Amino acid sequence: MESIILEVQNLTKKFDEFLAVNSLNFSVIKNEIFGFLGPNGAGKTTTINMFTGLARPTSGSLFFFGKNYTAHIKKAQEMIGIVPDESNLYEEMDGFENLCFCASLYGIRKAEREHRANDLLRQFDLAEAGKKLYKSYSKGMKRKLTIAAGIIHQPGILFLDEPTTGIDVASARQIRALIKNLNEKGTTIFMTTHYIEEAERLCDRIAFIAKGKIIKIGSIDELMEEAQKERIIQFSFDGTVQINKLEQDFNRQFSQCHFISITDSLFQVRSATAMDLMPFMSFFNSRGIKVMEAKIIKPSLEEVFVKITGIERDVMKKEKEGKKK
Amino acid sequence: MKMAIAFWNILQKDMRNYYLKPPNISWGIIFPFAWMLMFFLKSQTPVDVRTVLPGVMAMSILFGTTSMLSVTITFERRSRSFDRLLLSPISLVWLMLAKTLGAILFGIVNAFVPMFVALFFIPVSNINWIVVISSVIFIAVTSTFLGLFIAVSVSEVFEAQTFSNFFRFPMVFFCGLFFPISRLPVFLRPISYAIPLTYGADLLKIAINQNGHISLWISLSVLILFSITLFIISRRNIQHRWIY
Numbered sequence: 001m002e003s004i005i006l007e008v009q010n011l012t013k014k015f016d017e018f019l020a021v022n023s024l025n026f027s028v029i030k031n032e033i034f035g036f037l038g039p040n041g042a043g044k045t046t047t048i049n050m051f052t053g054l055a056r057p058t059s060g061s062l063f064f065f066g067k068n069y070t071a072h073i074k075k076a077q078e079m080i081g082i083v084p085d086e087s088n089l090y091e092e093m094d095g096f097e098n099l100c101f102c103a104s105l106y107g108i109r110k111a112e113r114e115h116r117a118n119d120l121l122r123q124f125d126l127a128e129a130g131k132k133l134y135k136s137y138s139k140g141m142k143r144k145l146t147i148a149a150g151i152i153h154q155p156g157i158l159f160l161d162e163p164t165t166g167i168d169v170a171s172a173r174q175i176r177a178l179i180k181n182l183n184e185k186g187t188t189i190f191m192t193t194h195y196i197e198e199a200e201r202l203c204d205r206i207a208f209i210a211k212g213k214i215i216k217i218g219s220i221d222e223l224m225e226e227a228q229k230e231r232i233i234q235f236s237f238d239g240t241v242q243i244n245k246l247e248q249d250f251n252r253q254f255s256q257c258h259f260i261s262i263t264d265s266l267f268q269v270r271s272a273t274a275m276d277l278m279p280f281m282s283f284f285n286s287r288g289i290k291v292m293e294a295k296i297i298k299p300s301l302e303e304v305f306v307k308i309t310g311i312e313r314d315v316m317k318k319e320k321e322g323k324k325k
Numbered sequence: 326m327k328m329a330i331a332f333w334n335i336l337q338k339d340m341r342n343y344y345l346k347p348p349n350i351s352w353g354i355i356f357p358f359a360w361m362l363m364f365f366l367k368s369q370t371p372v373d374v375r376t377v378l379p380g381v382m383a384m385s386i387l388f389g390t391t392s393m394l395s396v397t398i399t400f401e402r403r404s405r406s407f408d409r410l411l412l413s414p415i416s417l418v419w420l421m422l423a424k425t426l427g428a429i430l431f432g433i434v435n436a437f438v439p440m441f442v443a444l445f446f447i448p449v450s451n452i453n454w455i456v457v458i459s460s461v462i463f464i465a466v467t468s469t470f471l472g473l474f475i476a477v478s479v480s481e482v483f484e485a486q487t488f489s490n491f492f493r494f495p496m497v498f499f500c501g502l503f504f505p506i507s508r509l510p511v512f513l514r515p516i517s518y519a520i521p522l523t524y525g526a527d528l529l530k531i532a533i534n535q536n537g538h539i540s541l542w543i544s545l546s547v548l549i550l551f552s553i554t555l556f557i558i559s560r561r562n563i564q565h566r567w568i569y
Contacts, residue, residue, distance in 0.1 A: 015569075052412055055569050077414040088405035092342050104334035105413035107327020149409075 003030040004066065005157045005188045006051070011060035013046050013212075020046045022212040023060065028157065028190055033183050035203030036192040039311055043212035044192035045085065048161050051190070052082045065156060078106060081155030081187075085162040087142040091135035095126055095145050098134055099152055106153035113152070120148040124178065140171025147178060151187065158182070160191040164198060176202060200301040210309045220301065227299035227307065233269045233277065234297045238290040240264035246287070253283060268297065331415040335423035343397045344431045353431060357385035357438040375447045379529030380502035381439045383522055386461065387468045387493060389435035394428035394472030395485035402567075403482065411567065417560060425469045432465035456532035456541065463548040464525035470555035471521070477562040496522040506538070521551040 006028040013021040021043040028034045036044050049055035051062065053073040062070045069076040089098045096117050103113035121130040124144045129137060137145065143163065150158055163179065164172035179202055183189050193199050199206050200220060207217040216223060243261045250259045250269075258270040269280060277294060284291050305311070343349060364377040401407035410420055440457070471492060479485050497503070499513065500522040506514055517523050524544035531537035537544070 049569075053568065054408060054411060074414060074416060077412060080412075082412050084405065084408065086405055088409050090338070090342065090406055091404065093338075101334060101338055102409065105331045105410065105415060107330045107414075109330065 004028070005030050005064065006190065007063040007066075009061040009063070011047070011050060011062065012058050013043070013050060013055060014058045020212050021050070021057075024214055026207055026214060026217055028188060029205075030188055031183070031186060032204040033179070033189045033191065033202050035199040035206040036190070036209055037194075037196065037199045037206050037305065038192075038209035038309075039194065042209045044209060045161055046212075047209075048082075048159050048190075048192060052080055052159055053077055078153070079156040081150040081153065081158040083143075083147050083150040083158065083160045083163060085165060085192075087139075087146045089134050089142070089146060089149060092133065094131050094133050095121060095137070096130040098145060099149055102149040103152045108153060116152050120152060124148050125174075138171070139167045140174065143167055143171065143175060144178065147175070147182075151182065155187075157188045157190060160189060162192055162194065165194065172198075196300075196302045196305055206301075208305060208309050210311060216308045223301065223304050223308075224299065227304045229272060230299065231271050231273070231275050232297040232299065233275060233280070234262075234293075234295050235267045235269070235280070235284070235291055236293045237265045237267070237284075238292050241289055246289075249287070250283065254279070328415060328419055331413065332419055332423045335410065335415075335420070336426050339397065339424065339427040340430075343393065344427050349393065349431075353389055353435050354438055356388060357381065357435050358442060360384060361439040361442045374443050375534055377502075378439060378443045378447070379526050379533050380500070382436045382461065382529055383464055383500070383526040384497055384502070385435040385439055386432040386464045386525075387471075387496065387522055390428045390432035390465055390468040391472035391475060391489045391493060392486070393431055394425060394469055395475040395479070395489050396482055397428075398424065398473070398476035399479060399482045399485040402476075402480070407567075417563060421473065421556070421560060421563070425466075425473055428469040428472060429462075429465045432468055433461055436461040436465065451535065453532045453535075456528065459545070460525060460528035460532055463528070463545060463552070464522070467521045467525065467548050467552045467555070470552050470559065473559045474555045474562075477559050477566060496520045499523070500526050502526055521548055524548050524551075 004027045008024050008026055011021060011024040012019070024047065036047065038044055046055055050057050053076075057070060060070070061068055062073070062076075064076045064079055090101070093101065096114075099117035099120060100110075100113045103116060108116070118127075118130075121127045124147070126141060126144060126148070129141060134142065134145065147160070147163070150160075160179065164175050167175070176198065179189060179191070191203070203220070205217065205219050206223060208215045208223075241264065243264065246267075247259050247261070250257075254269070256271055256273060257275065260268045260270065262268060269275065281291060281294070344353075360381045364374070364381055367373075367377075398407065401410075410424075411417075413420075415423070472489070475485055475488050475492070479488050495516070499506075499509070499517045499520055501517060502522075506517045506523070509517060524539060524547045527537040527539045528541060528544045528548075531541055531544075
């Protein structure tokens with residue numbers, strides 16, 4: 001039987017009349033990376049804060065390792081590792097001191113915490129920076145050290161809040177590799193993210209959250225299943241074509257399919273049933289339209305997300321940029 | 326044992342990061358020394374130094390502890406490093422005690438700067454050292470918890486300073502240091518008896534000059550009561566404002 005690390009039952013958080021988190025129900029299984037994907041203000045950070053003890057649930061229950069810690073979250077903090085969305089280490093201390101201090105908060109003795117700190121600095125490629133002041137670190141280095149600080153006490157579950165937001169592409173890639181590596185070594189990870197691609201690349205299971213409510217939850221395959229029922233063929237043409245005329249003719253001839261123009265020279269044909277390419281090629285040829293490329297498009301998680309939540313990618317993107325600013 | 330390790334390391338970190346920084350050491354020495362010098366210049370005889378010493382010691386502790394603690398906690402809140410402490414398995418009470426002990430020690434050291442200077446001018450005889458030490462400790466604890474109360478009531482560092490002064494300056498004027506309470510208008514006297522510094526300064530007067538006007542035990546009890554009340558309010562405020 002799969003062992004459940006975190007179980008959430010009807011978890012709700014209200015701020016006066018505002019319902020920030022609305023009756024969440026899900027569980028996180030040992031050794032998985034569980035993603036919480038949603039736009040800004042969806043309730044991701046409030047949810048993490050309730051898990052980690054920075055916010056009190058209005059109602060509902062929280063179980064860690066099968067035990068109810070809703071009213072005694074302090075007692076669960078020993079088993080939890082937290083990496084907040086903004087680095088929160090001490091500017092006046094160096095990397096090594098920061099790690100040792102974080103370990104001491106969990107009651108780890110001096111020799112052991114120094115050993116673990118050195119190990120993590122090496123593992124996170126920060127060995128040379130270990131003796132440099134934290135304030136001199138780049139954003140990417142700060143995030144890496146914050147992750148190291150989150151796991152120095154070897155928690156049963158690690159909560160990562162927007163682990164790659166606001167850092168450069170190379171550092172983000174490095175951090176994703178670190179997360180994957182930690183998971184492969186046995187750390188169960190719960191992460192929130194704005195980035196659909198990141199969730200798709202890293203997570204075993206994903207919950208889509210919007211307006212404080214989980215809209216859909218499942219593995220990537222399960223989430224994609226619905227979208228994969230739709231077949232898509234994309235055609236790119238040589239030059240531009242008159243869309244209106246073509247669309248009318250197409251719909252008349254292929255009533256089972258749905259014709260979508262992406263640009264003046266890029267079109268998609270969607271259908272709920274299997275499609276044969278040849279009739280389309282003949283259709284375009286007969287109208288003197290030269291097809292440069294025809295390919296089968298597999299729906300992305302992004303499309304699934306948009307379809308399920310109704311939140312457009314641009315909204316997420318703008319929020320990401322806003323957050324960075 | 327785990328709690329003790331966390332407690333000790335929080336204290337050690339605060340001492341190293343804040344209290345033992347050269348600017349704070351010099352401030353901790355210069356500030357009480359300046360107070361002492363000001364009163365010394367005003368004083369005509371060694372007896373006068375002895376008279377002003379309790380007030381200067383009490384003020385040094387009050388300003389030292391409230392400034393340092395309210396600013397350091399507000400600073401850590403702003404940088405979110407205080408969240409790291411709240412997220413650790415150390416209990417809130419132990420965390421608050423660990424955060425305040427550094428300021429208490431800082432206040433105690435501050436108090437002995439004017440005492441050390443004064444000892445060059447006044448005879449050591451007749452000073453009740455047990456009462457001096459216990460008074461200094463109790464004033465430091467009460468003032469530190471006042472600093473804690475201020476820190477958890479504000480969000481910005483500048484607000485912490487402004488709010489501190491809102492408490493500190495009236496305290497200095499009404500605690501009987503500049504004007505004996507008996508010479509204050511009757512309607513202002515309740516204010517004097519409602520502030521902890523009055524009792525702290527009076528305890529030191531008993532210890533150094535044997536001329537306090539409030540019973541030693543009443544002063545000690547009132548300071549303990551103030552400390553407990555401020556600590557409980559601060560704990561409640563942290564639970565409500567920071568763990569939302």
